[in-house]
Amino acid sequence: xxxxxxxxxxxxxxxxxxxxxxxxxxxxxxxxxxxxxxxxxxxxxxxxxxxxxxxxxxxxxxxxxxxxxxxxxxxxxxxxxxxxxxxxxxxxxxxxxxxxxxxxxxxxxxxxxxxxxxxxxxxxxxxxxxxxxxxxxxxxxxxxxxxxxxxxxxxxxxxxxxxxxxxxxxxxxxxxxxxxxxxxxxxxxxxxxxxxxxxxxxxxxxxxxxxxxxxxxxxxxxxxxxxxxxxxxxxxxxxxxxxxxxxxxxxxxxxxxxxxxxxxxxxxxxxxxxxxxxxxxxxxxxxxxxxxxxxxxxxxxxxxxxxxxxxxxxxxxxxxxxxxxxxxxxxxxxxxxxxxxxxxxxxxxxxxxxxxxxxxxxxxxxxxxxxxxxxxxxxxxxxxxxxxxxxxxxxxxxxxxxxxxxxxxxxxxxxxxxxxxxxxxxxxxxxxxxxxxxxxxxxxxxxxxxxxxxxxxxxxxxxxxxxxxxxxxxxxxxxxxxxxxxxxxxxxxxxxxxxxxxxxxxxxxxxxxxxxxxxxxxxxxxxxxxxxxxxxxxxxxxxxxxxxxxxxxxxxxxxxxxxxxxxxxxxxxxxxxxxxxxxxxxxxxxxxxxxxxxxxxxxxxxxxxxxxxxxxxxxxxxxxxxxxxxxxxxxxxxxxxxxxxxxxxxxxxxxxxxxxxxxxxxxxxxxxxxxxxxx
Amino acid sequence: xxxxxxxxxxxxxxxxxxxxxxxxxxxxxxxxxxxxxxxxxxxxxxxxxxxxxxxxxxxxxxxxxxxxxxxxxxxxxxxxxxxxxxxxxxxxxxxxxxxxxxxxxxxxxxxxxxxxxxxxxxxxxxxxxxxxxxxxxxxxxxxxxxxxxxxxxxxxxxxxxxxxxxxxxxxxxxxxxxxxxxxxxxxxxxxxxxxxxxxxxxxxxxxxxxxxxxxxxxxxxxxxxxxxxxxxxxxxxxxxxxxxxxxxxxxxxxxxxxxxxxxxxxxxxxxxxxxxxxxxxxxxxxxxxxxxxxxxxxxxxxxxxxxxxxxxxxxxx
Ligand code: B12
Ligand SMILES: Nc1nc2c(ncn2[C@@H]2O[C@H](COP(=O)(O)OP(=O)(O)O)[C@@H](O)[C@H]2O)c(=O)[nH]1
Ligand SMILES: [Mg+2]
Numbered sequence: 004x005x006x007x008x009x010x011x012x013x014x015x016x017x018x019x020x021x022x023x024x025x026x027x028x029x030x031x032x033x034x035x036x037x038x039x040x041x042x043x044x045x046x047x048x049x050x051x052x053x054x055x056x057x058x059x060x061x062x063x064x065x066x067x068x069x070x071x072x073x074x075x076x077x078x079x080x081x082x083x084x085x086x087x088x089x090x091x092x093x094x095x096x097x098x099x100x101x102x103x104x105x106x107x108x109x110x111x112x113x114x115x116x117x118x119x120x121x122x123x124x125x126x127x128x129x130x131x132x133x134x135x136x137x138x139x140x141x142x143x144x145x146x147x148x149x150x151x152x153x154x155x156x157x158x159x160x161x162x163x164x165x166x167x168x169x170x171x172x173x174x175x176x177x178x179x180x181x182x183x184x185x186x187x188x189x190x191x192x193x194x195x196x197x198x199x200x201x202x203x204x205x206x207x208x209x210x211x212x213x214x215x216x217x218x219x220x221x222x223x224x225x226x227x228x229x230x231x232x233x234x235x236x237x238x239x240x241x242x243x244x245x246x247x248x249x250x251x252x253x254x255x256x257x258x259x260x261x262x263x264x265x266x267x268x269x270x271x272x273x274x275x276x277x278x279x280x281x282x283x284x285x286x287x288x289x290x291x292x293x294x295x296x297x298x299x300x301x302x303x304x305x306x307x308x309x310x311x312x313x314x315x316x317x318x319x320x321x322x323x324x325x326x327x328x329x330x331x332x333x334x335x336x337x338x339x340x341x342x343x344x345x346x347x348x349x350x351x352x353x354x355x356x357x358x359x360x361x362x363x364x365x366x367x368x369x370x371x372x373x374x375x376x377x378x379x380x381x382x383x384x385x386x387x388x389x390x391x392x393x394x395x396x397x398x399x400x401x402x403x404x405x406x407x408x409x410x411x412x413x414x415x416x417x418x419x420x421x422x423x424x425x426x427x428x429x430x431x432x433x434x435x436x437x438x439x440x441x442x443x444x445x446x447x448x449x450x451x452x453x454x455x456x457x458x459x460x461x462x463x464x465x466x467x468x469x470x471x472x473x474x475x476x477x478x479x480x481x482x483x484x485x486x487x488x489x490x491x492x493x494x495x496x497x498x499x500x501x502x503x504x505x506x507x508x509x510x511x512x513x514x515x516x517x518x519x520x521x522x523x524x525x526x527x528x529x530x531x532x533x534x535x536x537x538x539x540x541x542x543x544x545x546x547x548x549x550x551x552x553x554x555x556x557x558x559x560x561x562x563x564x565x566x567x568x569x570x571x572x573x574x575x576x577x578x579x580x581x582x583x584x585x586x587x588x589x590x591x592x593x594x595x596x597x598x599x600x601x602x603x604x605x606x607x608x609x610x611x612x613x614x615x616x617x618x619x620x621x622x623x624x625x626x627x628x629x630x631x632x633x634x635x636x637x638x639x640x641x642x643x644x645x646x647x648x649x650x651x652x653x654x655x656x657x658x659x660x661x662x663x664x665x666x667x668x669x670x671x672x673x674x675x676x677x678x679x680x681x682x
Numbered sequence: 683x684x685x686x687x688x689x690x691x692x693x694x695x696x697x698x699x700x701x702x703x704x705x706x707x708x709x710x711x712x713x714x715x716x717x718x719x720x721x722x723x724x725x726x727x728x729x730x731x732x733x734x735x736x737x738x739x740x741x742x743x744x745x746x747x748x749x750x751x752x753x754x755x756x757x758x759x760x761x762x763x764x765x766x767x768x769x770x771x772x773x774x775x776x777x778x779x780x781x782x783x784x785x786x787x788x789x790x791x792x793x794x795x796x797x798x799x800x801x802x803x804x805x806x807x808x809x810x811x812x813x814x815x816x817x818x819x820x821x822x823x824x825x826x827x828x829x830x831x832x833x834x835x836x837x838x839x840x841x842x843x844x845x846x847x848x849x850x851x852x853x854x855x856x857x858x859x860x861x862x863x864x865x866x867x868x869x870x871x872x873x874x875x876x877x878x879x880x881x882x883x884x885x886x887x888x889x890x891x892x893x894x895x896x897x898x899x900x901x902x903x904x905x906x907x908x909x910x911x912x913x914x915x916x917x918x919x920x921x922x923x924x925x926x927x928x929x930x931x932x933x934x935x936x937x938x939x940x941x942x943x944x945x946x947x948x949x950x951x952x953x954x955x956x957x958x959x960x961x962x963x964x965x966x967x968x969x970x971x972x973x974x975x976x977x978x979x980x981x982x983x984x985x986x987x988x989x990x991x992x993x994x995x996x997x998x999x
Contacts, residue, residue, distance in 0.1 A: 148919065501919025502793075510787045514780060525781055536713030538782065538807070563783035568807055572790040583796035584789065587803055589707040 015342050018335035019297070020306035022099060023324045024271065026051040026076035028435050030086035033076040036321065038090060045328060047097040048129075049308050050087070051075035052109070054548035054599060057144040058575075059105045059493025062439035066577070069604030070548050071436040074318065075101075079443045079488045084112040085119055093117040098129035099174075099269070099306070104146035106133035107159050107476060108492045111483035114167070118484075130171040130225065130269070133159060136197045137176045139381045139505040140388060141183035143550020143574050146493055149378050151466070151500035155475055156201060157208035162476035164219050173201060174227040174269070177244075181229035182275045183553060184392025187240045187360055190229065192367035193377070193384050195247050198224060200377035202256060208471075221256050222263030225305070231273040232288050234295035238347070239356035241268070241295070241302040246361065269306035270296045275553075279315040279647040281408030281415050282427075286312045290330055297334060299353075301345040307331055315647050316421070317428030317600065317629055386511030389556050393512050396557055400651055401518075409650060426629050433603070443488060450486035458482040459495045466499040507552070507573045512560045520653050521564065527660055528566035534667045535591065539660065540568040542590040544581040546609050549599035550574050554625055557652060558594060565656045578605065582612035591620055591663045598626040607639045621662055625655075684708070687719030691726025694829040699768060702802050705825055710806065710818045721988050724821060727828040730984030735944050736827035738770075739935050742847030744837045745857030746864060747776060750883030751836050752791035753917040754857060757924045758834070759794060759801065765928070767831035768800040774819055776808045776838040784808075788836060802830070808838065817958075820850045820951060824987065841868050844877055849951040852943055853934045855879040855927075858898065860891040869901050876907050878934045885914040885923060941983070949978040952990035959991075960998070968997045 023040050026033040037048055052075040055067035061079055062071045071077050078084055088096075093116065102109045110131050114124045135152040138145040145152065156173060163172040177185070177194035185193065205220055206213040213220075226244070230237040245266035252258035272292035277285040289309050296304040309327040311319035319327075335341060347353040374380035398404035405411050421427040462478040465471075482492055515521065532538045543559045545552065552574050559571040570588050572580075585593050595609060606624055613622070624636060625645035633644045642662055645655055685708050693701035708720045729735055743751050755771055762769050773788035786805035794801050806819060819835060826833045837847050841864075844854050856877035858865045868874035880898055885891045895914045902910050911930045915923035953974055957965055968974050977997055981990060 504790065504793070507787065507790055510785050517781070529782070534713075536711030536716045537707070559785060563785045564781050566781045566783040568783060568805075569785045570789055570805060571785065571787075577796065579796040583794070584803075586703050588786075588789070588805060589703050589710070 010344075011342050012344055016300070018331075018341060019304050020047045020097065020269075021045055021328060021331045021335075022047045022049040022269075022306055022308040023328055024049045024051050024101070024308045025324060027053075027074070027318065027429070027431055028072045028076070029439065030076055030078060030083040031089075034087050034089050034091070037087075039321070040324075040328070041091075043325060043328060044332060047099060047306060048091070049099045050101065052100070052102055053077045054144065054550075056109075056489055057102060057105060058548050059108075059146045059489060059497070060548075061488050061490030062436065062443050064490055066548060068547075068608070069436070069601035070599065071439045073431050073600050077439050078109065078112065079439075079490070080446055080486055081112050081115045081119075081483055082446060082486075084109075084116040088113075088116050088120070092122075093120055094122045094126045096128070099132075100130065101132050103132050103135055103138050103142070103144055104152070105489060105493060106131040107155050107479050108483070108489060110159065110163075110167075110170075110172075111476065111480040114480055115483045124167045126169070127167050128169045130174050131159070132176065132227065133173040134176045134197065134201075134227075136200060136377050136381065137179050137193075138550075140193070140385050141179040142176075143505070143552060144548075145503065145505060147496060147500040148503040149381070151496070153200070153204045153378065154208070154471060157205045158471075158475045160201075160205045160220060160223070161209055161212075162474050164216055164223060168219075171223055171225045173223075174225050175201065176227040178227050178229040178271050180388065181231060181273060183388045184275075184395055185388055186391050187236060188363035188367055189384075189387060189391060191240060191244055191247065191360060191364040192371065194226065194228075194244070195251065195364065196368050196371040196377040196380070198226075198248075199251070199255070203376070206256075217256055218258050218260060218263055221252050221258045222260070222265075226266065226268040228268050228270055228296075228304075229273055230270055230292045230295035232276055232291055234291050234298075235352075236356055236360075237292070237295035238299055238302065239353055240360055241266075242299065242347075242353070243357045243360040243364065244268075245302055246357070247364065266302070267305050269308075270304045271308050272296070272310065274310045274314050276406070277310060277312075277314040278406060278409050280413065281418070282313055282316060283418065283420060284408045285310075285314060286326075286330075289327065290334075293330060293334055297340055299345050299347045300343065301348070312420070313427050315627070316426060317627060318431070320427075320429045323427075323429075382506040382508075385506050385508035387508075389508035389560065390512045392553060393515065393557060393560055396650075396652065397515060400653070406650075409648070424631075426631060428629060431600075446486070447488065454485040455482070455487050455491070458485040459487055459491060462492070463495050463499055466496055504573055507556065507559075507571060509556050509559045509563075509569075509571055512556075515561070515564050517564070524653060524657055524660065525566045527657070531660060531664050531667065532566075534664070537589075537591075538566070538568045539592070539663050540570070540588065540590045541659065542581070542585050542588060542593045543569060543571040544576060544584070544593060544595050544609070545574045546576055546578055546581055546595060546597065546605045547599060547601050548575055549597055549601065551596070551598035551626070554598065555594075555596040558596065558625065558655070561652045561656055562594075562659070565653070565660070567660075578608040578612040581609050582616040582618060585613060585618045585620060586616045591666075592659055593618075593620055593622045594659070595622060595624045596626050597624070597628075600627065602626065602628055602636065603632060606636055606641060610640045621666060623659060623662070625649075684711075684713070684715040684719045687721070687723035688726055691723035691825070691828075694723075694825060695726055695732065697829050699799055699802065699829055702770065702826060702829060703804075706804055706822055709821045709825060720821070724825060724986055724988060727825050728984060728986035728989070729944075730982070730986075732828060735941050736824065738827035738830050738833045739853065739931070740823055740827050740833045740835070740851045741931060742835050742837065742844070742851030742854040743857060744839060744844050744847050744854065745881075746840055746859070746862060747838050749857045749859040749862065750917055751838075751857045752788040754881065754883055754915060754924075754927075755788075755834060755836060756792040756794075757915070757917040757921045758928065759792060761924050761928045762832055763798065763800065768829075769832045769834070770802040770826040770830040771804070771834045771836065772819055772822055772826075773803065773805045773836045774808050774838070775805055802826070817955065821987070823850050840864050841874050844875055848875070849947050849954065851947075852938055852940055853878045853931055855881055855931065857881045857883055858894060859883050860885075860887050860894045862894065866894075866897055866901055869898070869905065872905075876902065876905065876910055878910065879927070879930050880910060880912040881927060882912065882914045883917060885916040886918060945983050948985075948987050948990060949975070949981075951987055952978055952994060955987070955991050956994045960995075964998065968994060 248266040311323035465473040784807035
């Protein structure tokens with residue numbers, strides 16, 4: 004074959020950037036982990052923050068209880084950031100931070116940490132996720148209402164374009180939408196609509212200057228996408244996204260330069276489909292999903308991070324994450340995928356899939372636009388996601404969608420992988436929380452308080468100014484330098500901007516068509532209603548900072564479809580709020596959902612609060628609850644515990660109805676007496 | 683075993699707000715034993731026993747879904763608490779499915795302090811209603827009015843709902859969102875009774891809210907009813923117009939002959955309840971609507987709703 008017709012590239016492509024989403028316990032412990040990962044051939048950092056840092060609370064805040072250092076690293080001030088990046092040259096490193104509501108603050112801390120290393124801000128490379136619309140829709144770590152949140156984002160973009168030109172100030176995420184149940188069409192349409200909202204807000208914020216720099220702004224927007232196990236269609240989705248993106252750039256923002264029009268994305272592959280049952284099968288799933296984002300050169304990922312085989316069990320240990328890094332390395336260095344031009348070019352199937360997705364996405368984008376754009380359409384999109392997820396679960400329950408090892412091929416030998424005492428997961432030392440509480444208090448005691456007060460007052464003044472004359476990044480960086488804390492920064496802004504609760508989406512989910520099992524259950528609920536005198540009423544509660552709402556939403560919707568009255572108030576409630584609602588609503592049963600790993604602290608706290616309120620209704624719990632924690636929870640008074648392997652939700656409902664039936668006849672509110680707990 | 687209704691009623695009368703959740707459980711129940719106890723509870727709070735009408739200001743808030751009622755209640759709650767009023771809110775949720783179950787979503791919009799014992803929020807499903815406002819909601823409002831300073835009922839609907847809620851509320855506020863044409867049309871066409879207060883929500887949306895407010899005022903004027911206040915309110919932070927609304931609600935109550943309105947409401951509700959229970963046929967058996975109204979009109983003003991219905995039932999035989 005002549006050189007011209009060689010099916011190969013003249014030169015093998017360079018691999019994508021390989022990352023591991025990591026961080027836990029303390030800044031120091033996470034720094035050690037990062038340095039080891041870099042030694043193993045990882046080529047960029049991906050920082051996981053703990054939930055208090057993500058939602059703007061210090062470790063000693065009441066709302067941080069049980070969450071400090073759990074699912075990520077706690078970063079309260081510039082000292083923590085310096086420790087996290089200690090010995091890592093920030094002029095060379097490319098750092099991705101999964102940070103949203105508090106993104107401006109964490110970027111400021113990063114800039115100050117670089118300053119302390121002698122690195123100027125214009126040299127910094129990396130990404131702040133900074134996508135608030137998807138926090139409202141799927142991820143839950145928001146802090147401020149929509150309008151001021153969009154202002155913060157626009158300010159960050161405006162600032163970085165000017166001063167930190169190699170920084171990706173925002174990563175528009177479709178990843179989390181798929182994790183919340185989105186179909187490929189929804190994933191594309193909502194991510195693109197979101198990007199439009201951000202770009203429009205930025206253009207408006209930049210005013211006159213906007214016309215000059217919009218081209219660069221557009222070029223700095225990158226995406227964070229998902230890839231599920233239906234990897235052929237998923238690849239088509241990425242091709243469709245790059246077509247839409249280019250179109251958007253040309254038509255809506257008048258971008259000319261081809262470099263700026265390129266659809267740049269990083270990936271975390273699908274985790275929602277990773278199972279608790281036979282968890283070793285997750286490795287196959289992860290490999291196939293990685294193919295979706297690497298096979299076709301025209302739509303290949305810039306950066307990849309992969310979940311671990313034990314995703315549905317709990318937090319991965321360094322060894323588990325190493326396994327996932329090695330998957331990427333085998334793909335990049337052993338296989339031949341990097342040796343070819345785009346292998347799907349000219350494929351009829353691929354073209355057909357892409358045009359199908361484009362049609363669907365354009366239609367759905369038009370619906371969002373009719374609602375007035377992505378910010379105004381949050382409630383609509385949330386409802387649509389909950390409904391898609393309801394449908395996904397229905398297909399799995401009915402067996403229409405096969406999940407190997409879960410709803411089919413369930414018989415299994417004992418697994419040696421989960422045989423250790425901890426059940427094959429990382430358990431963060433609960434004592435660390437107290438240490439972090441001490442640490443932040445002594446930080447506050449030792450700094451120049453008047454400098455901090457001044458800086459925060461300046462921040463408040465800039466935020467209060469209705470015209471927004473000053474870019475909020477300026478006083479934010481000044482506050483970081485002065486030694487303010489994460490909680491102080493966010494409280495200052497909360498006081499000006501107010502707080503917000505995102506819509507829950509559950510009211511809009513369609514009712515499931517009752518199959519035999521559900522009809523039977525409804526009849527049972529009617530019988531129970533006779534006995535109780537009232538329709539069985541359930542409170543579905545989400546204590547703590549945990550934003551994993553999927554499970555609670557689907558439980559709420561199914562409880563309704565079983566014939567119950569359901570009170571669901573959304574995420575991020577305190578134990579006291581849950582207890583007050585249970586009491587006032589006169590519910591017959593309380594269902595708590597926790598996936599963040601803080602169940603050991605928060606479930607007993609809710610039970611105590613219920614007891615103090617005089618509520619005797621039984622409590623059931625669901626979520627990521629490791630086997631070894633079930634017995635202590637039951638001792639604390641929990642009647643039943645459910646985990647992802649209990650995928651048949653109607654069956655869970657039947658248990659709950661039975662549980663309520665067993666206690667029927669007793670009043671659910673007894674003032675001043677102790678809870679009877681488990682049934 | 684049923685809770686002791688008379689004891690709970692007495693506690694509410696003594697303004698022991700902690701008795702409210704258990705009282706509501708009883709009032710909502712259809713179990714025969716509970717209904718008896720609930721009747722005993724309500725008797726403890728009848729005008730005769732109270733020696734007058736229950737002291738609370740009972741407010742009905744009604745309007746189309748999505749108009750911003752629950753969010754407005756959240757803002758009102760804080761305004762009332764700041765003035766030291768205890769507040770009970772009954773949210774009647776429209777969501778209800780063939781399964782009979784419902785997702786009660788209003789509560790999620792109302793921001794409250796769980797440590798504040800001066801607040802109670804209770805959600806019920808509209809699905810249970812037969813004709814009028816859920817029987818239990820009316821009874822609940824009546825009972826809570828003996829204990830709280832303010833009792834609010836949130837219901838959904840235009841054209842019918844205000845009439846139903848007027849059977850229990852001293853003041854009816856109809857909530858409209860900017861551009862909400864239904865209410866305007868219904869008012870003009872006389873399908874809807876003129877509410878005591880009209881609220882245009884989402885004032886932060888600007889021009890369109892102002893225009894809606896202007897259109898409503900104009901419609902009221904042309905109907906010769908310029909006394910009704912039309913207020914524009916924004917419930918999201920930074921809220922605006924909320925204190926003015928609190929004042930307007932209070933001004934309406936101050937002008938009102940509460941005893942007369944409550945008495946008329948009880949009589950009208952008794953007729954509604956009787957008709958739901960016994961149908962048109964039952965109504966004929968007592969000599970028709972006018973005769974029933976005459977019977978009710980002659981009744982002791984201290985009787986509670988249940989006693990009035992029982993009176994009509996006695997005249998059946
Ligand atoms: C989807 C997902 C997400 C989505 C959540 C979308 C949403 N709106 O819910 C997104 C991408 C946003 C997300 C984000 C994060 N996630 Co996540 N996520 C998952 C994942 C993959 C699936 C969870 C899920 O939704 N399953 C589907 C639902 C239907 O199942 P379920 O909730 O388990 O519910 C079932 C049962 O548990 C039970 N149940 C659940 N609740 C209730 C309640 C009642 C009353 C009853 C009766 C039953 C019941 O019944 C359900 C039916 O089967 C899990 C891993 C896994 N595969 O399980 C990780 C996982 C939960 N996430 C994890 C982490 C760490 C995070 C982050 C905190 C990461 C970070 N540092 O930022 C973030 C932040 C989120 C936040 N704000 O709190 C960890 C938690 C670790 C731990 N517990 O120790 C997990 C376990 C992954 C891992 N191994 O690291 N995540
Ligand atoms: N912009 C704006 N939106 C509001 C306001 N009040 C309510 N909303 C929004 O309107 C929607 C419906 O509100 P809700 O209180 O649930 O309405 P309800 O169905 O009448 O109870 C929600 O998305 C609210 O956030 C307001 O004052 N301004
Ligand atoms: Mg409402």
